[in-house]
Amino acid sequence: MAISVFGHTNPDTDSVTASLALTALFKAQGKDAEAFMQIDEANLNPESKTVLKRFGLTAPKTLGAVAGKEVALVDFSDLGQGPEDLAKAEVVAIVDHHKLGDVTTNSPLLYRAEPVGCTGTILNKMFKEAGVTIPKDIAGGMLSAILSDTVNFKSPTCTEDDKVAVAELKGIAGVTDTDEIFMEMLKAKSAVAGIPAKDLLYRDYKDFDMNGKKVGVGQLELASLDQVATVRNDLEKAMAIAKAEGRHSVLLMLTDVVKEGTELVVLSDEPAVIEGAFSGKLKDGSMWIDGMMSRKKQTVPNLQKAFGC
Ligand code: MG
Ligand code: MG
Numbered sequence: 224m225a226i227s228v229f230g231h232t233n234p235d236t237d238s239v240t241a242s243l244a245l246t247a248l249f250k251a252q253g254k255d256a257e258a259f260m261q262i263d264e265a266n267l268n269p270e271s272k273t274v275l276k277r278f279g280l281t282a283p284k285t286l287g288a289v290a291g292k293e294v295a296l297v298d299f300s301d302l303g304q305g306p307e308d309l310a311k312a313e314v315v316a317i318v319d320h321h322k323l324g325d326v327t328t329n330s331p332l333l334y335r336a337e338p339v340g341c342t343g344t345i346l347n348k349m350f351k352e353a354g355v356t357i358p359k360d361i362a363g364g365m366l367s368a369i370l371s372d373t374v375n376f377k378s379p380t381c382t383e384d385d386k387v388a389v390a391e392l393k394g395i396a397g398v399t400d401t402d403e404i405f406m407e408m409l410k411a412k413s414a415v416a417g418i419p420a421k422d423l424l425y426r427d428y429k430d431f432d433m434n435g436k437k438v439g440v441g442q443l444e445l446a447s448l449d450q451v452a453t454v455r456n457d458l459e460k461a462m463a464i465a466k467a468e469g470r471h472s473v474l475l476m477l478t479d480v481v482k483e484g485t486e487l488v489v490l491s492d493e494p495a496v497i498e499g500a501f502s503g504k505l506k507d508g509s510m511w512i513d514g515m516m517s518r519k520k521q522t523v524p525n526l527q528k529a530f531g532c
């Protein structure tokens with residue numbers, strides 16, 4: 224039975240391309256594997272669609288039930304970011320660059336995690352260690368994922384290893400201008416015209432358990448905050464609906480990639496706790512936080528501290 228390889232819910236470019244890359248590596252090593260994603264192709268985010276098209280990659284299939292199946296997780300290790308029956312699957316591998324989650328196994332597994340900016344960076348190393356050449360189209364996807372996850376090397380999550388990986392992958396993919404690829408992805412991901420506010424909120428969104436309280440954090444990366452000025456009210460309505468579904472707080476990071484900061488929109492039972500987390504002061508439900516680019520490295524750790532996790 225083939226190993227099902229997939230990334231987190233609401234897959235981003237790293238989750239999508241890492242599932243393709245790890246599947247290719249497994250196959251090159253004689254293991255039966257298949258790439259999946261936890262979404263239908265039609266609902267995939269615009270950035271990832273652009274990347275798949277640019278490099279001629281086929282989108283992973285839509286994941287079904289995994290109970291009783293062998294699975295490999297990329298770009299996450301939290302049960303909450305997997306399919307509902309993940310606890311009933313046999314996790315045979317995890318390749319990740321996030322904090323250790325709550326997935327556990329009964330048998331030994333391949334576990335590879337590094338504090339780097341992207342799963343693609345780790346996979347590049349794994350291909351090299353295995354002596355397997357990365358297929359050209361997949362190398363293009365992996366380098367796009369690194370540019371996306373590290374916000375073109377500007378995010379505090381970016382490491383030297385990520386830069387080295389992109390330099391190596393450029394050669395394999397036949398890419399010369401990575402800035403141009405990043406701008407094409409940014410244009411695709413920050414286009415808001417005609418997109419329902421709910422879809423924008425959930426496009427890059429994660430729920431976290433903060434000391435028993437459910438806290439949701441969405442992020443939109445923008446070339447300028449003006450891009451969302453006309454949909455701001457609708458976004459706040461979508462946040463209110465999300466909060467009414469049993470969340471203690473719903474946060475939306477409107478990240479200005481050019482100014483390198485975030486307008487943090489907050490809807491919370493305890494706004495003072497959120498203000499304390501970021502030493503800020505909410506005005507009309509939001510606050511500008513200079514230098515905030517990364518949900519994983521800046522937003523979530525500060526929230527965990529403030530919630531006493
Ligand atoms: Mg991800
Ligand atoms: Mg990632």
Ligand code: MG
Nearest residue numbers: 235371372427
């Ligand atoms: Mg991301």
